[in-house]
C-alpha cells in the first residue's frame with residue numbers, strides 16, 4: 001500500500017507457507033534489502049526449519065531459485081516494476097523472461113506463480129496501460145512452454161485502489177482505473193488465476209488516528225458494543241483484515257465479475273518504529289502475525305465469501321535494514337537472519353492445541369500490577385467466558401489463594417478456549433506464555449496433558465454470543481450501535 005510512496009522500490013520476495021489439512025496456507029515474503037543476508041542455502045534451511053511451504057520472491061533471483069530446487073517449497077516469482085513496461089510492450093521480451101526465470105527452473109524448483117510488478121496502478125501508474133498486456137504476453141509464453149497449467153499469472157494491488165472500503169458491501173475500484181480493472185479481471189477469470197491483494201491493517205489503523213480500536217486491527221475479540229457491522233449486509237467483521245478482503249470481493253462483484261479468488265500477497269506488522277510510530281511494537285507484531293496465521297488457517301473466507309479461504313503471505317521474512325523511510329519500514333521481519341524468531345510465532349499450529357509437553361500455557365506475570373490483574377481476572381471470568389469454577393473456594397485450584405494464582409488459572413482457561421479464534425495471552429500486559437505446565441495435584445490447567453478435555457471447546461460453540469442471527473431485534477440494535485463507527489470508518493478508509 002503506502003510502501004511505495006514512502007520508499008520507492010518495493011521488495012517482496014518470498015514467503016513460505018505451510019498448509020493446514022484443509023488447504024489454506026500462510027506463506028512468507030522474502031525481501032532482500034538486508035545488509036547481512038544469509039546465503040541462499042541457509043535461507044532455504046531456515047524456511048524449512050520453520051516449515052514454510054510457500055514463498056514469494058520480489059524478483060527471480062537465480063541463486064535463490066536454484067537453492068529452492070527440490071525443497072518442496074512453492075515459489076512465487078516477481079516481475080520487478082522496472083520490467084513491466086518492457087514486457088508489456090513486447091511479446092518476445094515476455095517470452096525471454098519466462099524462459100530465463102521460470103522454464104529454466106521448473107519442475108525442480110516449484111514455481112507456481114508470476115506476480116507482475118508490485119502495486120503497479122498506485123506506484124507506477126504510467127505502466128498501468130500495459131499491465132494487462134504484460135500479463136497476457138507472459139501467459140502466452142507460458143502456454144508456448146506448456147507451463148500454463150502449473151504457473152499462474154497475476155499482479156499484487158494495493159488496497160488504495162479502492163477509495164472507500166467500508167462498509168465492504170459498497171466498495172468499488174477507483175473509477176479512474178475502469179478499463180484496466182476490467183481487463184485485469186477478465187484476464188484473471190479467463191486464466192483461472194486469482195486477485196492479489198496487499199492488505200495492511202497496520203496502515204488502516206495508524207492512518208485512522210484512533211478512530212478504530214487497535215483490537216480490531218489485531219484480530220482481538222471486540223466487546224459487543226464495538227462490533228464492526230456492515231449496515232447493508234449486517235455481516236460482522238471480526239478484524240480489519242477480513243473487512244479489507246471482503247471489500248475487495250465486493251469491488252470485484254461491483255465490476256460484474258464473480259468467482260475470482262483473492263490471495264493476500266502481503267500482510268504484516270512492524271515490530272519497531274520511530275518516536276511517532278508507537279504502534280510498531282514487538283507485542284503488537286506478535287499478536288497480529290499469530291492471530292493472522294490462526295485466522296488464515298481456520299480456512300474460512302470473509303463474511304461474504306465464507307468458502308474461499310484467504311491464503312496469505314506474511315510480510316516478511318527478515319528485517320530489511322537497508323530500506324529507506326521511517327524506522328518501522330525496516331522492521332517487519334519475523335525472523336532474525338540467524339533463523340530464530342523475533343517473537344514466538346506459532347506457524348502452522350493454528351488452534352490445534354496438542355495437549356502434550358509442547359503445549360503453551362498463559363499465566364499471570366508474578367510482578368504484574370495487582371489492580372490490572374484483578375481487572376484481567378474479572379474480565380476473563382466474565383466477558384471472556386473462562387470457566388472459573390475451579391478457583392472458587394473449596395475447588396481444586398483455589399489454593400494458594402492469591403491473585404496471581406487465580407488470574408493465571410483464568411487467563412489460561414480463556415486462552416486455551418479462545419486462541420484458535422483470535423484470543424491472545426496479553427491481558428493488558430499482565431499475562432505471559434510459558435511451556436511449563438502450571439498444573440499441580442488435582443488442580444489441572446486447561447491445555448495440560450493431564451486434562452481430559454484439555455478445557456478446549458470448539459470455536460463454533462463460542463460464536464453465538466458474538467454473531468448475528470439469533471434474533472432480528474438484536475440485529476437492529478447492533479446495527480444502530482454500529483452506524484456511527486461505520487460512518488467514521490467510511491471516512492478513514494479514504
Ligand SMILES: *[C@@H]1O[C@H](CO)[C@@H](O)[C@H](O)[C@H]1NC(C)=O
Pocket residue numbers: 072074107108110112
Ligand atoms: C508444485 O506445487 C503444486 C501445487 O501445490 C503441486 O501440485 C505439485 O505437485 C508441486 N510440484 C512439485 C514438483 O513438487
Ligand SMILES: *[C@@H]1O[C@H](CO)[C@@H](O)[C@H](O)[C@H]1NC(C)=O
Pocket residue numbers: 163174175176
Ligand atoms: C482515483 O485515482 C486517481 C488517479 O490516481 C486519483 O487522482 C483520485 O484521487 C482517486 N480517487 C479517489 C476517490 O481516491
Ligand SMILES: *[C@@H]1O[C@H](CO)[C@@H](O)[C@H](O)[C@H]1NC(C)=O
Pocket residue numbers: 175176178
Ligand atoms: C467507470 O465505470 C462506472 C460504471 O460503469 C461509470 O459510472 C464511470 O463513469 C466510469 N468512469 C470512467 C472514468 O470511465
Ligand SMILES: *[C@@H]1O[C@H](CO)[C@@H](O)[C@H](O)[C@H]1NC(C)=O
Pocket residue numbers: 254255256
Ligand atoms: C454491471 O452490470 C450492471 C447491470 O447490467 C450495469 O448496470 C453496471 O454498469 C455494470 N457495472 C460495470 C462496472 O460494468
Ligand SMILES: *[C@@H]1O[C@H](CO)[C@@H](O)[C@H](O)[C@H]1NC(C)=O
Pocket residue numbers: 238239242295298299300420421459460463
Ligand atoms: C474463522 O475465522 C472467522 C473470521 O475471524 C470466524 O468468523 C470464524 O468463526 C472462524 N471459524 C473457526 C472455525 O474458527
Ligand SMILES: *[C@@H]1O[C@H](CO)[C@@H](O)[C@H](O)[C@H]1NC(C)=O
Pocket residue numbers: 336337338339340
Ligand atoms: C539470533 O539473533 C538475535 C538478534 O541478533 C539474537 O537476539 C538471538 O539471541 C540470536 N539467536 C541465536 C540462537 O543465536
Ligand SMILES: *[C@@H]1O[C@H](CO)[C@@H](O)[C@H](O)[C@H]1NC(C)=O
Pocket residue numbers: 354356357358
Ligand atoms: C507433541 O505434539 C507434537 C505435535 O503433534 C509432536 O510433534 C511431538 O512429538 C509431541 N511431543 C510429545 C512429547 O509427545
Ligand SMILES: *[C@@H]1O[C@H](CO)[C@@H](O)[C@H](O)[C@H]1NC(C)=O
Pocket residue numbers: 387388389390
Ligand atoms: C467448568 O470446569 C469444571 C471443572 O473445573 C467442570 O466440572 C465443569 O463442567 C466446567 N463447566 C463448563 C461449563 O465447562
Ligand SMILES: *[C@@H]1O[C@H](CO)[C@@H](O)[C@H](O)[C@H]1NC(C)=O
Pocket residue numbers: 437438439440441448450
Ligand atoms: C500428570 O499425571 C501424572 C500421572 O497421574 C502425574 O505423575 C503428574 O505429576 C501429573 N502432572 C501434572 C502437571 O499434574
